[in-house]
Amino acid sequence: MNIKETIKLSTPIERVEKALKLAHQGQPFLNAVVTFVDTEKQLDNLQNINPDAPFYGIPIVLKDNVNMKSVKTTGGSHILANYISQYNATITDRLQAAGAIVIAKSSMDELGMGGTNLTAATGPVYNPYDLSRMSGGSSGGSAVLVASGVVPFAIGTDTGDSVRKPASFNGIIGVKPSYGRISRYGIIPYASSLDHVGYFTRNVSDAALALEVLAGRDDQDMTSSFIEVEKYSVDLTGDLSGRKIGYIANVVRAIENQDVLAMFNRLIENMRIAGAEVVSIEMNEDLLNAILPTYYIIANSEATANHSNLDGLRFGVQQAGNDIEEIMSASRTAGFGKLIRKRFVIGSFSLFVENQEKLFRKAQKVRRLIVEDLHRALNGVDGLIAPASGYGAPKLQDTSLDQLSSRYLVAENFMVISNFSGTPSLTQPLGYVDGLPVGINLICHPFEEKKMFEIAAGLEKLTGLADCIREVGE
Amino acid sequence: MENYNSAYFKQLAKQLRFDLSDQEAQDIVAEFDTLLNQLSLLETIDTEGVTEMVLPFEDETTFMREDTVKNVFTVEEAMANAPKSKNDYFVTVKVVI
């Protein structure tokens, strides 16, 4: 059932109460909620909102890096454990204007810097399909709250696949639109040139509808796009005939799990039967291998500068000290987890004058080459597909995801190319491996989200996987 | 390879206004080695004549904000999260110039 249908079949209060019940029920198992948000005033305010509004009375969740006035916004970090937002992010305003009721702020990897959600200040988030496994991150909380049926929609952010990877691990849809399509104003940043606001839904129809609500120019975000917002949800036929889709051969080759490969190949077969032309596209292997170090350098460098405001002086948790340097240091040492302190050190290293040319600026140049290669690959096709991951959600003890590995994994890191290039991309359910969801990732041309949702609707018909819920608790 | 040892990274951290424990500094030394290997991979890529990419879309904008007062905090909102304040000033230990 999609959001449009849901609105017709229940009242806002019914929906919100059900969502809260499920959230509380699942919380001891999933640990996905950081703060439960008061809904009374929001429900009251519905009388000022047109009942035809697309998200009228729909309970939603915001990742805890989204500012919501008078609500605690922690960014998943101890240093902001007591920070009460004094302003709304632009998307908070837009969602509330569309009738949405925010029921909770969800857990995330600290300051968005991670892919496991194990680094959240409030502890790990668990996978509803297997509680001994991770949700993935950094938008883990939002992902599991949608996957476990609590809410039909949740906001995440995607800097290096942080929406699209957890979507894969949780059997739902994760959307990252084009860079600048959704305003970043009021979102605690990770890396400004890579950050995208994204979101989770359980079906393509909702995904398309949500973009109509969220997208559009915001003068407060100078990188936001002036390009017109289309009616993405209208006429989503899912007709694949005549479409030309490429699959990224390098990624497919790097996948070891035979079940994943089998599902993927089956899908391609069905796509052809449905009338699409599916071709193999070869990307530059060296450039694909360069994605991770390029990302690591750029992201960590920008992040280090972005979080220099977290010093405990104007807001946040302050530790004692004898002089200003001591206070700042004590606050930041206690406030930042060891993983992000590590990343800050490496990020800062790349920005030193003597290192910038070889590291930061070199990475920025390689970024351009990677982006050019992607555009070359996209040239002549409507979109590119590949499995979003070579496996289902890893076990909790598997910390390899957060470490630089000498063994480079093209299959696990390729989605970053959409962050580098700003191309719109989404992950949707492909199938199950050993009972664990695995997703397929789709990349399209900049600002061709309508086409992306069309294709996704077509794939959704073929997989038959939509509205998958794995409830927890009870 | 110069002296990228624990002490070096501890000093770097200090400049960023936080501390690293011995173990944490050691971890960075270990991971740094991996990073350097990955960086050598970057070096093999020819970027002669290639300019840096700062943002995904490099269109210039013509937009600038009109000079009108729009968004101001009340003093309460400004001070709401202040760890320490007096008379609506943010207060900290005396800063030595």
Place this chain on the structure above:
Amino acid sequence: MNYETVIGIEIHCELKTKTKMFSSAPVSFAKHQNSCVNEIDLGHPGTLPSVNKEAVIQALKACMALNCTIDPVIRFDRKNYYYPDLPKGYQITQQFHPVGLRGSVTIETAAGKRDVRINRLHMEEDTAKQFHYATETWIDYNRAGTPLVEIVSEPDMRSADEAVAFVEKLRTLLYYLGVSDVKMEEGSMRCDINISLRPEGTTEYGVKTEIKNLNSINNIRLAVESEIIRQTAILSAGDKVEQATRRYDDTLKSTVMMRKKEGNVDYKYFPEPNIPPIRLAAEWIEEIRSSLPELPEQRSIRYTEVLGLSDYDAKILTQNKELSDYFDEVLNYTTFTKLAANWCISELPAYVSQENLSELHTTLTPKSLASMIDKIGQNIVSSKQAKEIFPHLIKGESLQSIIDRLHISQVSDTAELSDIINKTLDEQPQSIVDYHNGKDRALGFLVGQIMKKTKGQANPVVTNELLLAELTRRKPE
């Protein structure tokens, strides 16, 4: 050994916009602490900068006045460091692509004229204000985010006089443009001076000292002079000058050490990713250029070449924008240019102080002053009488009312005067003889007599003319 002084100056100037450089909070003027800020100015998590168009316009005007080459693409960078007055932990500035490059201003001192080159002009944002007490520092973020232009000169100045002339020239220019209050005492204009010495005739730069905390023109002069003495003493003794930052101490009347320059701080500059490059249309830039008010140099040229005023008069008039504006207004109502100039330069300042000149036109309108100048020029009122009139005119009383009330009138009627002159000459035959015998005092005596008869109201110019003519006619055979 003689040493040459080499001086470079860095100026930070607060712009006169309504809102901050990157946020729509108001720029504050002595308001309650932390009442002119929003989430952006406080560096709250998640905020993004948005560029103030008016700040860009004012920076462009400054570039034009300083003859800088303008970069039509505006780009910003981050300067990263930690300090309590820097809310984001970085300052948004223009390190790599300043809006203005390679300009120049001409300064004049007793030693002559010099072109001082401007290395760069760029936009950035101001920091918060800190108040240091015994054990605490209190911080007010109202000033944080205020738009600044930073102007850096080349080390082209060679004396305290030139340093002062440069700062004054910049102050005048920026004031004329209306882009800043340029009040050094209030901090809307701050100067840092870099000064070094080198043996006369050499070209290599010596070790430079940076002097901060100069809050008046006079202190600039004193600081430079004391620094020259200090550095000369060091070098003459065969020692080396240490690179350091010093500040000027008012009580000691000399510079004192602030801190040694410990190697160069690495600010890790990189392009600001939240602001895409901003393209300024060429026509728009030119529109701004045509909207510039007439600058001091142009006015000076107009005053001397078109209006025929002296260099000195032009200089005095253009030194003060309000005075110059007022003078130009007066000229809209009278054609007696030199008279108007005299009154504005000599008489007005005697009655009205510098600061009150801007309110002058509310009591003594240019039209009103012009009407009096007209009467002087037309010989209806003498200069002496004008001086009687003026104090009342300044209070706002109308010219006619003053003339009537004080019974000021001048006898200029030729027939009437001729009559009186004839009578006087008839009464003073000896004076006629004395005059023609070359006794100068005779003329003055006769004029005095005429004045007596007219109660001082005889128009001196006309009187003189007629008297001389009559005296010639009555020349003894």
